Amino acid sequence: MALWSGRFTEGADAFTQQFGASLPVDTRLYAQDIAGSVAHAGMLAAQGIISAEDAAAIAEGLAAIKADIESGALAFDVQQSEDIHMAIESELTARIGDAGARLHTGRSRNDQVATDTRLYAKQRATDLMAANVTLREALMAQAEEHFDVILPGYTHLQHAQPVLLAHHLLAYVHMLARDFQRLAAARDAADACPLGAAALAGTTYPLDRFATAQALGFAHPISNSLDAVSDRDFLLDLIYACSVSCLHLSRLCEELILWSTSEFGFITLSDAYATGSSIMPQKKNPDFAELIRGKSGRVVGDLVALMVTLKSLPLAYNKDLQEDKQGAMDAADTLEDCYVCAAGMIATMTVNADAMAAQAKKGYLAATDVADYLAKKGLPFRRAHEVVGHLVLTCEQRGCDLEDLALADFQAESDLFESDIVECLNLPAIVAARTTYGGTGHDAVRVQLAEAQAALAADRARC
Template sequence: MSNKAWGGRFSEKPEDWVDEFNASVGFDQILIKYDVQGSIAHAKMLAKQDIISQADCDAIIKGLTEILKDYENGNLPLDISLEDIHLNIEHELIKRIGDAGGRLHTGRSRNDQIATDMHLYTKDEVNEIISLINAFQQTIVDIAEKHIETIMPGYTHLQRAQPISFAHHILTYYWMLDRDKTRFQDSLKRIDISPLGAAALSGTTYPIDRHTTQESLEFANLYENSLDAVSDRDYIVETLHNISLTMVHLSRFAEEIIFWSSAEANFVTLSDAFSTGSSIMPQKKNPDMAELIRGKVGRTTGHLVSMLTTLKGLPLAYNKDMQEDKEGLFDAIHTIKGSLRIFDGMIASMTVNVNQLQSAVEQDFSNATELADYLVNKGVPFRTAHEIVGKLVLWAIQHNVYLLDVPLTQYKDAHASIEADIYEYLKPENCISRRTSYGSTGHDAVKKQIEVIKQKFKTTNE
């Protein structure tokens, strides 16, 4: 007799290497907690509907609970010839409690069983990702509050553009993560749906109660169509997309950390705990954690593309191709959770080199726009002012000085309306303080931004 659940139809035994190629138990055992949870809910419903006896239900629950405990203690051998975690559990259950174990699968298919496990798993993991994003956002806000008046160069095209508040810069990533978080939160509406009871594709002839298992498993909704229930992988694609986009945002932040911590910038100093050295150059301190996060975007984006490609052209309902939905999702979730934890610790422990940042904005031309605005306030058309300032910057470059060092006589030659107050006007701290528009880098505007964030946190946590 074959040990396979579908073995009755087959007269030949597959080669071991075929079993290995077909098996998923090497990676889908991560679902064992959810498989047991779903099976217990199914058994209770079967007993409630008088499809199985209460005695069988009790034996099934006891057996499943013991199997899960043995697995967690490392005492449950898994057989690759049984393909997946679902059949391994069922085989072990029947071995332990006899015929009662064989009744568990009544009114259920591996198709809706697997789908149920994946929905439960994804729901839990997405909620954990949301919690990790929350924690990371709080760390960003904590740093921002300490550095509202810390000035740094703002960049476009990786060229010095205008002086900005360090707090304003780092809060940009708070808002990126906030959009990421809302995408994950919204996706729960499409994850939190029970497929259990859809069976293979067409439902079942047994008088099951899908609402009972939905409530038992705390799903918000039920699939209304049994074919859709077992073939839907939209929620996995959506989760992979949300992970990929969040990882892109982390990668952008990582690139800034890598640049900021370079000797050329020296804007921040990373903790030794989040850096590594060189095997040949003893002086090196490398931002490897940031680089790894930047590099892992290739993995998560690859998993998204892989899943989309796998689903393309699949007919209804279940196809074995769908076994490929798991490894990529498992890895992407593991990757983003690790990345969020590492990034949180990395920036919480880094030192912001305030003096170096201040020095940087005093030795560049990022206050050039302010000079143009000064002239506009004197009645000069902006385009004319732009040209005047461009020529002054060229003169300063040729004479190896910055705008704060240009003699007043030179300013007067450029335009007679420029007065001695220009030097106070062009100081980086004054450039920032004049930025009063909503959402800008001005100190008051940044404080208002932090107030808005704190109110969001308060509203979310109430």
């Protein structure tokens, strides 16, 4: 019989019991639920609402239930309990009697589930922050190991200007550092305690909500009982952080997929992060990078689903909110798996520096520097841009590159060209010359690496 059965004359239909049950999802919250119940019982005893003996029996009984769940000795059935909260309370009462039945004094499942979910969100955000740091470490290790490697930088997926591979990889480190901040903000958003708000209006019992908040490691109790039981913004924050980070991982994996093709050949993925074909013996497919790219869509879907669920809910609690957890759990689980997979893929990939260098010599990557050469000699940049455009056209007609042109070819377009123009055609020099803060020059990238290392150390401490 359900814990709320006193007002009802018949039990739930077997189908509606199954349809309305959240137990298959919220079983994962058993540890959080037990922690919240232990804190609540301790506070009730401290306030003289239940006896110290009852509180001790509750704590002991809950500890035994937790051990049995974790050992596999205890499992729950949706035909007996619709959620983890009722399942644990029923089991507790069966084991310790009336003391267990007193546990729910001054509490509703509304504030109970909100508390459990916030505890879960805080822990999962912390887990994701740690996994984020590990991936950034892998990217930075590759950046440092291959610091001098040059590859084409792209816009519109066309060769644009030469850049250091380290500079390219650090762009993803910066994206992930922002993702870390979003995850940390989501953890902070969840760090407020709903326990004691009861169903929606508070309670007549003299609860000490500050004591339970402190016991559970929350920064403070939520100050409005209606908001305490109905707010799920913290889950939106968590899933949003997961969604943005999945988008960044999708971008990274798209490049790894392209870079591992025969057309690029920039990297070779480890066999541990690739698969073969059932029919084509020669194939080595970047399946796991593709899976990360694909899974990002589902995580974005999790965000949209919860936003639509919440958009029209009146205060305070509504059963719709039962749908809040599955998407958040999926988003967090998926992102963590993607972080782990991406970190392994990055750490074990082989960088083919020669292939990158060969491609960096194609596509007239020195063109901007040749235009800058003329501008520095006084020619307006727009005119310099036009002059170099003519030179590129000449190269296309001849089937050569800028470095293949003779000095006379340059001087035919502008008498400002002198023999030192060859220095503007040297790719390492082109890269090294970009010394402005944030640029791809060696000195500038060393600064970026140092800053990224400092940020990483600070974030590692926050995990």
